[in-house]
Structures are given as C-alpha cells and as structure tokens.
Amino acid sequence: MEYEIKKVSLKDLDKTAELFNLYRVFYRQSEDYEKCKKFIKERIDNDQSSIFVVYAGDTAVGFIQLYKLYHYIKLAKQWLLSDLFVHPDYRGKGLSVALIDRAKQWCDETGACGLMLETEKTNDIGNKLYPRCGFEYDGNHNYYYWWK
Template identity: 40%
Template sequence: MLIRYATLDDLDLIAPLFAAYRVFYEQAHDLPAARAFIAERLSLRESVILLGQDDAGAALGFIQLYPVFSSIAAERIWLLSDLFVSDAARGQGVARALMSKATQHARDSGAAWLELSTAHTNRKAQALYESLGYQLDTVYRYYSLGV
C-alpha cells in the first residue's frame, strides 16, 4: 500500500471515492459534482488530499485536510474533513495508514493539532479515532448556520 499526496493528475482516481463518500453521508451520487469540487480544491491549493493506493495503482481511499488557524492558540491546525475507504479495501488498514500520514503532515507543517468530526452514528470511525488517541471534545459545542 502506498499513501501519497494527490495532485490534479489523480482526479480520476479520487473523484469516484469522493462521490461514494458523499453518498455515505446521504447525498445523491454525483460524479461530475465530486470531480469539480476536488478539482477546484486541488487547483486552488485549498486542501491537501492524501491518496491510498494498492500495488497496482488502484485507489483504496483518501483523506482531505483543510488548513485552519486557532486564534486562541495562535497556531495552525488542520481540519481532517474527509476520510473514506472503498468497500473493497475496508479492513486492510487503509484508514489507519491514511490517518498516520495525516498526522505526519500536521507535524511536518508545524501544526498544533488535527481536528475532526464524524456522525454520532459512525461508531467504526469513532473507534478508529479513539484508538489513535483522538479525544472527544467536552469543552466546546460546535454550531453551524446555513446561509
């Protein structure tokens, strides 16, 4: 298994995974929208995408990270926004390898921490995160407002 930084040249590998990720979160399957979204993030350098591939080059999964800054800590952090592993690759350690590479990226870029969220019902993801040392926030409540 290879975990590496994705580029625009990897768009056709990532877009189907990203479309499936969105379906997991109850969005309509829309490959053109997924492709356009990922292309824009990569071309504008608004995110970092880590791509997992098997020895034949097939895409196994990805993580998408967004740079964020903590005003309170006065430091950079990374938002681990998206993690997805294809159905065929689950149970092979792909998610754990992607998470390890994300942690290394955060360290290498001088970030203070990684931050993520997941659905309350996504117990498998929660178990993975907790096994890696992530802690559930008990200090802050997170809110959102659609605009």
C-alpha cells in the first residue's frame, strides 16, 4: 500500500479533526466534530503537540499525536505518544507501525531521548503492537489520575 505521512498544520485541520473524532468514538466518547476541531486547532496554534497524519492518496486514514515531556532520569526531552489511530478500513496494512516509526524519527529530529505511552489494559491491538515496535512494558509503576 502506498502512503505518505505528513506533519499536521492548520491546512490539515479538517481532516485531522475528523480522524480525532473517530478516535474518541473508538474510546467510547460522544461524537463531537466541532469540539475536536477546536481542540486540535488549539494544540497547533499553541505548539502544544506534534501531530502526523498518514494519507492513502488524498484520504487521511490515521494519525499520531505527541506531547513534549521531560525525563527526570535521562535529563532530556521525551515525547508522550498520546494518541494513535488508524481508520478501521485501513487497519492491518502496517500504518500504525509506520506512524510509530515516524514518531521515533521525530525523536531523532528533535533531540528527544525517546517515547513513552500508556494504553488501556483492554486495548488488545495496542498491547500487541507496542512490544512489536520495540516498546518495553513497565510493570513497576502505577499511574494515577486526578480529574477536576
């Protein structure tokens, strides 16, 4: 399958927001394209994340979103792989791996020490994909959240 991966800019906002909306629905959230569009626009306007979209021809079929963090042991920048999504019609074609490879390349381009991520224990696809892409499971930490 021929594909191209591009870093998102405002000209890609509509296509990226459509994918982000589908991604949220996948995680059992209500569909809200306008809210997704506003959210992605704010990330781009404020340089708060780096987003890459994979295209099959002119069709945006997947994306990866990275947020900048800093690692306290390595004393270096790292990227949080926050969101990864490939449209169901395009799964099984290696596009998730291609997006992860692009994120690793972004680490090189930005001088980051690596990527970190978390996923739901029930995400069978992700929990098989990430080790295959060289990620190591960290069973030593518990992640806690405080929501307002």
